[in-house]
Amino acid sequence: MKRRTTMVSLIAAVVLLAVTVLPVVAQGAGEKEIVLDYFSGRVETVDWDAEKIAGFEAENPGITVEYEFQKDASNVIKVKLASGEVPDITTVVNQDFIDQGIYMDLSDAAFWNRILPSVKDLCTDLRTGKQYKVATNVTMGGLFYNKAVFTELGLSDAQTWEQFVANLEAIKKAYPDKTPLFLGGKDSWTLGHFVEFWAHGIVKQQLGIPGSRQAFLDNTVEWDAPNGIMENFAKALLELRDKGLLNSDAITATYDNQKEAFASGEAVIINQGMWVVGDIVKLNPAMATNIGFGPFPSVVKGLSPMVLCAEDSVYAISATSEHQDAALKFLEYMFSVEVQKEYSEARSMPSAFIDVESNWSPIKDDAKRLASAYVNINFSTEAPSGLSVDDTGRLIQKLLNGDYASPKVFATEYQKLWDNAY
């Protein structure tokens, strides 16, 4: 009996030893393996990213890239930061995180001499003069229009607000069943882009890109100035609503409705970025040759039309990453000419790399023309992350719903929203 007990104890001890020691031994054996966490919020390139990661891993056997995509990445990353799980590489970058020193300084990286100087400027942190992020592409935003309708009615890019309204009225008169300008306001970010492009664009035009970035950083723009930007912007939107130039469900239609309406020909003009082109062509391949691209007219008299021409597809490396060299190696792979050509064509966006030539979009020629003919504006990346396009879009929902007594009240509310975010 005693012998049996001793045997059982011995076996139990061996099993226990194996269970506790084996993982340690296994860990020791795999010590040289580098695991990079790559956190992305880009829904359009989930499969593409996975494919490229496989290619990188095949070329770099000692490095494994653990890819994580989150649709709500800008929020999820806050949870990660709060729990100390900063990913080695991320596509989510904002000014608050830069100020907190979360990202690695990329200023000395070799890839900058391949990137457009204007994009490098937009990637430069105004407070420190350093680059904590790198953008691989340029995105554009403007008014997408139905070329056939414009040609038939003899319409062209509106140079002034009055000309823009006249264009919409001409469309309404010729095609009473079509919507001259279609909004997908239930997805409030689409309305927020109106503020971003049409209203913030005025500041960018008046102060220039560096001046406006500094003004946003310091919160010195007077949004509620009498007869100022937001008041004129509100007046302009209300004019479109009151003249019946918007869809009747402008506040409750979705982004998908907007794309479908444009692809089917129901809508003649939409306010969007070039990320919409691929989806429209998917919905109706015949539209590939029928998509025109024009600038936003200024809602303040005396200013020029504008086009959003901003950095896109951003990457950053964690300042606390233990594998910064491996992370840079991964970025260098992703930034190779072949990979970037593929990316540019997959995303329908021009590359920010001067050595990358790609056939990126059916609106390529229009985009080139607009970028050189009109004032280029950027995204307001210096605004605090607490101020989202979703919030600004909700103010427009209320404006179009008649919840503000006057455009002046709207301007005051906008100023409040902006101030509260700082």
Next chain:
Amino acid sequence: MHIDTGSWHRYMALPAFLLFSLFFLFPLMQGAVLSFTDWDGFSTPSFIGFQNFVDFLHDARALQDVRTTVLFALGSAPLLNLCGLALALLLNKKFRGKQVVRALLYLPAVISPMIMGSIWYLLLQPKRGLFALLLQRVGVSGQGNWMLSSNLALVIIVLVNVWQYAGMTMVIYLAGLQAIPLEHYEAADIEGASSSQTFRHIVFPQLIPSLKINIITNIIGSLSVFEAILALTDGGPGYDTESLSIYILRMCYGNKTGYSTAVALMLFLIILIPVFISLRFFNKVEER
């Protein structure tokens, strides 16, 4: 051989208590601590005393959300109970296909409220939804846009919520009904009681435990409404149909994490008060 089970049985609850502490008590206490800070979600928090609670009382959007949440609960909780009870009474009768009808009525409750809300949005979307298109087909045009009126939008959200969860309330009432001994009905029948008298004096008093469970769970569920609103109106137009739960989420990820935990504690209190009152009321009724 005597084994003293009394000394170690009490420790059997320890694993459950540890899990409860880890996933409920600890986050609750941590949240309570954070509610006294200005934490933005990623940088180092600073202690600011009761400032978040003072701000809440002056926050027009938050107070509007409290109103929306309470209105929703006032509409949803009674309707859920009325519909659930009515369905339970109907399905307590004998008829062919009863099991299938019960399953069908319960089915919406097992579907994610976000998916359910999205389906209803597709059906009810003004101008483009299935119902709007059907109305257009039969020549009824210009049906208006229910989503532009916050009151009407709220009514629709309440109805969708009732449609989804009435089956769940029904099941609890049905269990209560089936627990009533048949002899009680037979005695009432022999005594010549009418249907309404039977319900009032026999059925209803014995349904009190089911009523208690349903009222309390519906108050909690309705005051913490989230997905149905998110899918149907996204809280719009503006913030008119935004509930306090949605506001907490948006503040949490809008760089006001400390403030959002203070609002979450306020919501906890808002839920606790009616639950506490209901519990006291039902306990007194049950004592009688």
